[in-house]
Amino acid sequence: MRILLSLLIILGHFTLTLPASAGSLVVLGDSLSSAHNMKPEQGWVHLLDQRIQREGYLIDVINASVSGDTTQNGIARLKMLLQKVDAEIVIIELGGNDGLRGTPPFAIRKNLVRLIDMVEEVDAEVVLLGIQLPANYGVAYTQAFKEIYPDIADETGVFFVPFFMEQVALVPERMQKDGIHPNAKGQPYLVDKVWPYLEPLLEERD
Template identity: 35%
Template sequence: MILISTQAIASAPRIILFGDSLTAGPGVAAQDTLSAQLSERLKKSGYTTEVVNAGVSGDTTETGLARLDYTLEGGAVDLAVVELGANDMLRGLDPLKTRMNLEKIITAFQAKNARILLVTMVAGENWGQTYKKAFDSIYPELAQKFSVTLAPFIMQDIWGDPRLLIGDGLHPNAQGIAKMVDRIAPQIETVLKMMHRD
């Protein structure tokens, strides 16, 4: 049994970051990726965890769903951070299809008794208000339907700020990823506390 502090939980929960390039971390050093920075943040908060980077650049919700079985075969999942949908939005894919894929991903993780943190994604204005309304409603509605924790839009104030992005202007640099961690770490710590009580 490992006890880091009074906040630490007795075993090391396995946290899967299941996402696209925002999770994978192209263009940054290994120690600056979302998984590495999140692990360090949780450690400083007194939690011993195993944080797995299961991000694949270019993934849509459809391709994420297609590889989900492989991810689930890799071991137990205590908490799944589902960060998918950005590429669906950037390609203008049907929001209904995005919703259906995310539903299947959520139910698959729940079937493995994993808790879920669903990361909000929002559509750009360029697709029009009808598309944006349909897309933006996906995440809060699924969080309510499946009783999962909803994280805020992870790229808020990062997209559009060159100080927080690598050269392609799309993906966060180490500083941008630190802000991403700031957005999701509080919810993850809340879930870890709930797991400890259970």
């Protein structure tokens, strides 16, 4: 009996001192986040994962980004993802392909709000990455598109990263020849842009 009691005490102590489950940080994006035309380990999501590990945060990083994805596609994929992973933080980087196809801003907005709602329904935090279009898509449309992201952030209160590509898009040596996608040199700047908005969430969960 004494042996059994001692074993139960030891097991109880072990259970209490186990580290918490890592949980997951999901990046739901398109070609800007899928390491388009480069090795996966060169992409900003992989570099973000490395930085998270260096800083000692315990969370699994899942890159659920697909080249060419739209906000509508994202809704379908996110539903399945949230059923399979224990998401604690979801970074949403979508909308650029919608804009390049001329999708009405109200439709993009509706889909992004739906994505945010889906994440919040599972009690996870959202980080929304702001996207802008090249100027050749017309002043009226590019301005309306640009305003979608800060407007949604104000309305929903999610963590918001203004113009995710700010330090890359207008620097030719950090962009691929297509003028749309960042190259390997530009990827670290994307991590640096996201980090100040993400780190408070990582600290909070620790």
